Amino acid sequence: MSEKLNLAAIRKNYSLQGLTEELVLxxxxxxxxxxxxxxxxxxxxxxxxxxxxxxxxxxxxxxRVVLLKAVEENKFIFFSNYNSRKGKEMALTxxxxxxxxxxxxxxxxxxxxxxxxxxxxxxxxxxASRPRGSQIGAWASPQSQTIGxxxxxxxxxxxxQEKFGExxxxxxxxxxxxxxxxxxxxxxxxxxPNRLHDxxxxxxxxxxxxxxxxxxxx
Numbered sequence: 584m585s586e587k588l589n590l591a592a593i594r595k596n597y598s599l600q601g602l603t604e605e606l607v608l609x610x611x612x613x614x615x616x617x618x619x620x621x622x623x624x625x626x627x628x629x630x631x632x633x634x635x636x637x638x639x640x641x642x643x644x645x646x647r648v649v650l651l652k653a654v655e656e657n658k659f660i661f662f663s664n665y666n667s668r669k670g671k672e673m674a675l676t677x678x679x680x681x682x683x684x685x686x687x688x689x690x691x692x693x694x695x696x697x698x699x700x701x702x703x704x705x706x707x708x709x710x711a712s713r714p715r716g717s718q719i720g721a722w723a724s725p726q727s728q729t730i731g732x733x734x735x736x737x738x739x740x741x742x743x744q745e746k747f748g749e750x751x752x753x754x755x756x757x758x759x760x761x762x763x764x765x766x767x768x769x770x771x772x773x774x775x776p777n778r779l780h781d782x783x784x785x786x787x788x789x790x791x792x793x794x795x796x797x798x799x800x801x
Contacts (some may be wrong), residue, residue: 597689597774602781604796611769611785611794612657618690618771627687633663634682635782638674645672651681657790659694659700661781664711664726664760679764689774696766708762711752718753719743738784767792770799 601648608614619781622630631651638644645668653660659681664670673679681694700706710718723739730736770784784796 591664596776597780598776599689600773602771602773602783604783604798607783607796609611609794609796611766611771611775612654614771615769616654618692622685622688622690625685625687627685630681630685630743633661634684635669636680636682637669638678639672639675644787645669649685652761655707656763658765660705660761660763662706662759663762664721664724664759665700667726673762681764691772693768693772694743694764694766695768696764698762698764701761701763703760705761707755709761710755710759715753717748718769721759722753722756 597639603652608617619630622668629650632648633651634646634648636644636646647669649669651659651661651663654797665674677697677699678699679696683690683692685691710721713721719740724736736762739756767788768784768786775781779801782799782801784799786797787794
């Protein structure tokens, strides 16, 4: 019998900083960029890693970690396989949630909004910048589909390598590209002592509206 884990006893008292209405920037994108720059400066592990949450037709949510690649035109941009589970669920509902967590800074950012595919030119540009191995992987992997074994994936990879050779440019697969999230909700969470955390949330139902700042109870 495995040893019982005493998870309930694990606690950390957050006390590094605070976040007040006077300190937070009025533009949530500017505040996001500020916190991201501070995460980069602090050399936190995987600062661009974010949990992407989607939902299927039955209302079943699913989450996975992806990497943020840009914040442009008030959109959070990342790239993936259009035919993957997340790709199909995003196409179905057009809605997602993103979560960043930086324990070293005792910070979390939650984002909710609408998601759409980015322009093909942007996907082409980013795909061309990827390492060749990653380009080959995008062609070889039928992401989220069931495969028989590891050898099946390696065989597909070898076939793609032989197809494009060593020096021929690899085009972007038609099933792979970027997504842009236009947020309607952005929440900044700063850990505080005794679980009385600071939570400042920006909401905007449509792009034409102004952001509204509210404080939430922890």
